[in-house]
Amino acid sequence: MKRFFWIPTALLLALFASVLVNAAAAEQCVAQWCDALARIETAAQAEDWDDAAAELAALHESWDAHATYFHIILQHDELNEVETLLARAERFALSRDTSELRACAAELTAQLRVLSEMQKISIPNIL
Amino acid sequence: MATAFIRTIVLYFLIMLGLRLLGKRQIGELEPIELVLTLLISDLAAVPMQDFGIPLLNGVIPIVTLLALSMLLSWGSARSIRLRRLICGSPTALILDGSLQQDAMRHNRFTLDELIEALRAQGVTDLTTVKYAVLETDGHLSVLLYPQHQPATPQQLGRSVKDDTFLPRVFINDGRVLDDALALAGLDRAWLSRRLHENGYRDASEVLLLSLDGAGKLLCVGKEGA
Numbered sequence: 001m002k003r004f005f006w007i008p009t010a011l012l013l014a015l016f017a018s019v020l021v022n023a024a025a026a027e028q029c030v031a032q033w034c035d036a037l038a039r040i041e042t043a044a045q046a047e048d049w050d051d052a053a054a055e056l057a058a059l060h061e062s063w064d065a066h067a068t069y070f071h072i073i074l075q076h077d078e079l080n081e082v083e084t085l086l087a088r089a090e091r092f093a094l095s096r097d098t099s100e101l102r103a104c105a106a107e108l109t110a111q112l113r114v115l116s117e118m119q120k121i122s123i124p125n126i127l
Numbered sequence: 128m129a130t131a132f133i134r135t136i137v138l139y140f141l142i143m144l145g146l147r148l149l150g151k152r153q154i155g156e157l158e159p160i161e162l163v164l165t166l167l168i169s170d171l172a173a174v175p176m177q178d179f180g181i182p183l184l185n186g187v188i189p190i191v192t193l194l195a196l197s198m199l200l201s202w203g204s205a206r207s208i209r210l211r212r213l214i215c216g217s218p219t220a221l222i223l224d225g226s227l228q229q230d231a232m233r234h235n236r237f238t239l240d241e242l243i244e245a246l247r248a249q250g251v252t253d254l255t256t257v258k259y260a261v262l263e264t265d266g267h268l269s270v271l272l273y274p275q276h277q278p279a280t281p282q283q284l285g286r287s288v289k290d291d292t293f294l295p296r297v298f299i300n301d302g303r304v305l306d307d308a309l310a311l312a313g314l315d316r317a318w319l320s321r322r323l324h325e326n327g328y329r330d331a332s333e334v335l336l337l338s339l340d341g342a343g344k345l346l347c348v349g350k351e352g353a
Contacts (some may be wrong), residue, residue, distance in 0.1 A: 005204040008195035015192060019129040076180040112176050121129040126137065 006042050021071060023119040029066055030116035033059055037105045037112075044093070044101045050100070060086055076117060082111050128188060128269045135189040139196050140162060147216060158206070158215050158265055215264040222260035225273070235262055246270060293341030302332040302350065312339065320345070 036059045043052035063086060070079055085108040092101035118125065146159045168190055175186035204211035219231045221242060232242065240259070245268040251257060256276040261269045281288045296308050298319060309315060319331070326347040330336055334349040 004198055004205075006239070008198040008202070011191060011195040012199070015132055015188060019132050019188075022128050049276075071186055072182055074182060075185075119129060121133060125130045126133050 005045065012081065019119075020123070023121065026070075026073070026097070026119040027116045030060075033112050037109045040089070040093075041102050044070075044098045044105070047096075047098065049093065049096050053090075056086075056090055056093050070115070071094045078115060078118070080109070082115070085111060089105050099115065105112045128184060131185055131188045132192055135192040136196065139167070139193060142166065143214065147214070160197050160200050164193055167193055204283060218264060218269075219262045220259060221262055221268070222254075222257050225255065225258055227254075231262075237262065271298045275322075292343060293344075295338040295340040295346065297336065299331050299334045299337035301335060304331045 015034045036055055040052050040059070043049070045059060063082070067079070083105060089101060089104045089108060092104055141305070142163050143159055144164060152326060154160050159308055169191050171193070175181045176351050196292050199211075200214060206216050220313075221228055221232055221235070223239060227239075227242075231237075232239070243254070246252070246257065246260065249268070249270050251270055251272070253276075256272050257270055258273045259271040261271075263269055268319075298305055298309055298312075299312070304316070304319065306316075309319060319337070321331070322337070323331065323334065326334075326345075326349075328349060330349070331337075333350055334347060335350045336346065338346045340346075
């Protein structure tokens, strides 16, 4: 009889723990990517295009490495939006367009923060 | 993930509360715990099935949460009468000692027409023959007639009856011999083979059903065309 208490309780606790871990993991990834985007913006401002391109490539690589994980936990539309913005940023870095690249990086930062925000336990999210 | 988890818990209790407030009439055959589960799970499963842009986990987490909550509440209500009353409510007598409980009917929004209909469904057409009518927590109406309107039992008639109710044991099901059932009855394949020959069959594969009840009555049904 006690298993009818312990099994569901353990399941609920495991789920709760996993959503907390997931929120923390998503936030950590997004924070790293936002830092990289800030560096890209600074490099673009300083017209250091090699550095900007290298940072962008590293960011894209890191994004690709986490793509499966994010596809498991997030709506795919949101992820497609990030993919599009990343591709656009790479194009602007290649054409060495400072203002467009900075605008795109800002948009990408905002979009990434939305992904992280969606995973948090907060009243606005629940309501 | 977190939003799906918390929202599921909030909505589960909200629907449960709604069903309790709606009363027993809305439930019909299911306890509130079962009904909430039935209502929600099918929808939750359908959404990620149809929309490929939604992660599977968005359906899995609420379903697992609902199952766990439901199991936990079932466990709690089995252990605590107070919790059980809170979740499922308690049975209400609509007819008590032959008198209509109009307050109870109003409280459960049960009209006289509905009461008569429910009684008719149980073969009762005369209200004066009903001693008790109880609206159960699953919305079902249990009816107890006055003794003079109930079918007489052999005991009431002072007669002794032979107990001839036995549960038959199946030994052959659609041509397959159920060795476990044979062993449980203390029989073996040799006994089965003799019974098959007595009934004109060479092999178990020719038989659809072979069973034996506690009185020793054997039922052997052959397969068509065998």
